[in-house]
Amino acid sequence: MGGDSKYLGLAYVAPYIAGLLIFTAVPFVASFYLSFTDYSLMRPPQWSGLENYTELFTRDRTFRKSLSVTLLYVFMTVPLKLIFALFIAYILNYRLKFINFFRTAYYVPSILGGSIAVAVLWRYIFADAGLVNMAITAFGGEPVNWFGDPGNALFTITLLRLWQFGSAMVIFLAALQSIDKTLYEAAAIDGAGKWHTFVYITLPLITPVIFFNLIMQMVQAFQEFNGPYVITEGGPLKSTYLLPLYIYEEAFKKFHMGYASAIAWVMFAIIMVLTLIAFWSSRHWVYYAGDKRS
């Protein structure tokens, strides 16, 4: 739109710029600063250098436990969820009748999954005498101590996330449906079997979407709060005490704002490193076929 001032566009994005500065950029820098201070709301922040970080990495056993639980949770949840979402999307993408019905049914848990009501439901169905154990005993199995046993509790929380594979699945399904059918026909003429077609045609073509889902799911998984907070309250024996719970308690229960910021920054650094690894490695495995924009 030629006659307009080149600053007109800025007027439209002005709310975003203001919001970015006030609610993201300044807090981002401030929290980095706070992580080097001793700040408990009673008195102004006192510069304490690397004290918070030294405490975290040398003396704080809760942090060590929380960090290892978080990493275990992320490395368990993200791959399982992506594989399951892709598997179901692959089955759905097959000229089936009722495809929309199934897609909707699988998507429902993603809509409700983050809610407290579903966390409550999880508490009840995985209780000692809950629905899941009733089903297991009905089939002659031994009831499982889902939440009481530190070895199981994190897995039970993971199941809650897996249950919400629908959003990732919808994205996979859309990508599968956009693959050019002639490629499959060509592969069939060349005598490729289903497995080969999947590995050499389908997978490479949807790598951009796998990459997108991988990053988004990872960032989300690191921030899981509602599930463990409501279902297990971090227990038993801190086996579900994910970092966001630790940050929340340090910051908003004990008001150790400086220390909590340091934990947040360690977590942020880990997410950044993993994201950068993903971006760096994507050059070798993500394939942009239809990239005509560049």
Add this chain to the structure above:
Amino acid sequence: MAEEITVRTTAELDSARTLAEGRRMHAISSAVRYALLAGVGFLMLYPLIWLIGASFKTNSEIFANPGFIPSEPTLNGYIDGWRTSTPYTFATFFWNTFLIILPKTIGTAISCAAVAYGFARFEFPGKRILFATLIATLLLPNVVTRIPQYLLFRDLGWLDSFLPLWVPSAFAGDAFFVFMLIQFLRAIPRDMEEAARVDGANTLQTLIYIVVPMLAPALISVCLFQFIWTMNDFLGPLIYLSSVDKYPISLALKLSIDTTEAFQWNRILAMSVLALVPALTVFFLAQKYFIEGISTGGVKG
């Protein structure tokens, strides 16, 4: 000559045979797929179905009957749960949830539409950097900014009010929505807008009368997602709201777990059902907007 004919017939027979076999394989494969899909679907949805049934059961039946249908249906869970052990009923908590959602959703829709319009239709200094920050915010974990945000809202005197929940969204704070709208706008040709400009409309008029109507499906997706995410949001209200009379449903549910006497399970289950009803209703009435929204936002990313 005769030999040739035989050869051809055998080949035809062969191909007919593989065709029939292919069809049979296809039928078997379809059956396996349907069985798998139905089985997984049932496993996934049964907890929700059980929840609805269990909310009408007596407390002694909840942990004894894995079935859906209550043996002695009762509304006690709903009646007692609604009253809560606080001076307020769930009516207050539903109203509070509504009071949080409505301004937040309106603010989101208006600010995101304007910002997406700015990004998709104009060139301006610093655009590339700003767009890069949009993607960066999409990936930035909220954990990092939460503490200074809290301190900011405390200094503004906004604690224990809905303002910290409303205001960031009114500044296009949810990068995901802005991104989704930009993707959508890029796919719409500019002819109509250019025609409007030729007829003398300014850019704001073009935005309101031409772009917004074309953007409507995507804007509806944005509003629906914001509705459900706000409905589900727990950490925000947990940090910012301290008086019970301002609690939304998510906090009220957690409160009723903590305060309801033991063995009064059906109250909590009944209120959980009610808490899920708004989101479920909205989803089933408008599911195509959810699916389309997530596909545009995601795939082209």
